[in-house]
Amino acid sequence: MRVSYTVEAMARTDVQLMLDVKAGDTASFELLLQKYRTPLVNFLYRMVRDTATAEDLAQEVFLRIYRARKEYFAGAKFTTWLFRIATNLALNSIRDNRHQRMEVSLDAPAEEDEAPIQVAAREMRIDEHMIERDRAEFIRRTIAALPEKQRAAVLLHKYEEMDYGEIAKVLDCSESALKSLLFRAYETLRVELAPLMAQPVGNRAGEGRLQ
Amino acid sequence: MKCEDVSKELIVYLDGRANPAERRDVAEHLASCAACRARAEEFRKVWSVLDEMPGQEPSLGFDARLRQRVADEPRPGWFQWFVPQPRLAFSVALLVALCVWVSRLPRDYSTTATLPSPVTEQQQFQVIENLGVLENYDVLSKFDALSELPGPAEPAQPKDETKPENSGGM
Numbered sequence: 001m002r003v004s005y006t007v008e009a010m011a012r013t014d015v016q017l018m019l020d021v022k023a024g025d026t027a028s029f030e031l032l033l034q035k036y037r038t039p040l041v042n043f044l045y046r047m048v049r050d051t052a053t054a055e056d057l058a059q060e061v062f063l064r065i066y067r068a069r070k071e072y073f074a075g076a077k078f079t080t081w082l083f084r085i086a087t088n089l090a091l092n093s094i095r096d097n098r099h100q101r102m103e104v105s106l107d108a109p110a111e112e113d114e115a116p117i118q119v120a121a122r123e124m125r126i127d128e129h130m131i132e133r134d135r136a137e138f139i140r141r142t143i144a145a146l147p148e149k150q151r152a153a154v155l156l157h158k159y160e161e162m163d164y165g166e167i168a169k170v171l172d173c174s175e176s177a178l179k180s181l182l183f184r185a186y187e188t189l190r191v192e193l194a195p196l197m198a199q200p201v202g203n204r205a206g207e208g209r210l211q
Numbered sequence: 212m213k214c215e216d217v218s219k220e221l222i223v224y225l226d227g228r229a230n231p232a233e234r235r236d237v238a239e240h241l242a243s244c245a246a247c248r249a250r251a252e253e254f255r256k257v258w259s260v261l262d263e264m265p266g267q268e269p270s271l272g273f274d275a276r277l278r279q280r281v282a283d284e285p286r287p288g289w290f291q292w293f294v295p296q297p298r299l300a301f302s303v304a305l306l307v308a309l310c311v312w313v314s315r316l317p318r319d320y321s322t323t324a325t326l327p328s329p330v331t332e333q334q335q336f337q338v339i340e341n342l343g344v345l346e347n348y349d350v351l352s353k354f355d356a357l358s359e360l361p362g363p364a365e366p367a368q369p370k371d372e373t374k375p376e377n378s379g380g381m
Binding site for chain 1: 226263267
């Protein structure tokens with residue numbers, strides 16, 4: 001069932017699908033959902049670091065797309081629109097969450113998992129026996145410790161493989177500013193992930209485009 | 212090309228999205244700068260490490276939950292033609308409010324446009340200045356126009372009628 005969805009969705013462009021949704025075809029909306037729900041949940045999970053929140057936000061993104069279907073026009077790239085909504089929702093969620101935690105911390109001592117992420121990531125034990133899950137958690141925490149806009153830029157560049165113009169539109173900045181943003185982010189990751197780079201896991205070489 | 216100039220273009224170069232000119236400039240610099248070459252190699256390793264992070268699959272109930280929420284959305288029907296869109300409703304309300312406001316403006320508003328201007332004050336001053344002439348009986352008796360007036364010539368009447376004449380002479 002899912003395979004047939006994917007084939008049909010790939011045969012029609014996102015713009016065509018969205019124009020059909022605009023015309024009242026809910027089946028086309030279903031195809032867009034099947035095509036983008038995993039990348040969207042992935043992106044949001046890496047942004048907010050919470051499965052339930054990521055799913056709630058992904059639902060909200062699709063719902064907003066559906067509600068705004070009448071305003072869609074063919075010139076707008078669907079993925080730019082989709083990830084722009086997602087990024088804005090994620091940034092708002094992170095800020096709201098941070099605000100709530102600040103309010104709590106005024107009344108109660110900080111819990112262990114509320115310690116700065118960067119410190120926690122640094123304190124993780126890194127040795128040759130580090131298992132795959134620990135490495136993944138280390139990477140996740142290191143990415144999460146990046147400033148929000150740098151984090152979004154890295155996720156869209158590395159995992160969604162968007163081009164620079166599209167990422168710049170999603171983040172509402174110039175391409176030149178985006179290049180600086182990405183350089184600073186990767187420079188931080190280069191330093192923070194150095195322990196993992198020194199002990200690569202041989203049987204897990206990534207197959208992504210950016211290698 | 213300096214190291215700081217290369218740093219901005221290094222990511223674009225490494226991910227293969229640089230244009231030919233940028234690509235040539237960065238490649239030339241890397242060939243001659245060991246520090247930037249080492250950094251470029253480390254960026255490649257960073258990308259390789261980032262691939263280790265697994266993705267997050269949506270939960271099994273994700274689709275069903277979203278379908279339900281979409282189904283709960285209000286459907287457009289024939290009656291929606293009569294339901295104004297928010298933007299349109301706001302525009303119409305604004306227009307109506309503007310019309311009401313304009314219609315409630317005082318009717319004699321135009322009089323404020325003819326408030327005593329410096330010119331009319333000057334005219335009035337000239338009437339006062341010529342008062343001596345107007346009160347001079349010899350002048351009035353020789354004024355032909357007054358003889359054409361019907362009825363007895365009141366002293367006050369010529370005073371009023373001369374007003375535009377005086378103003379016209381200005």
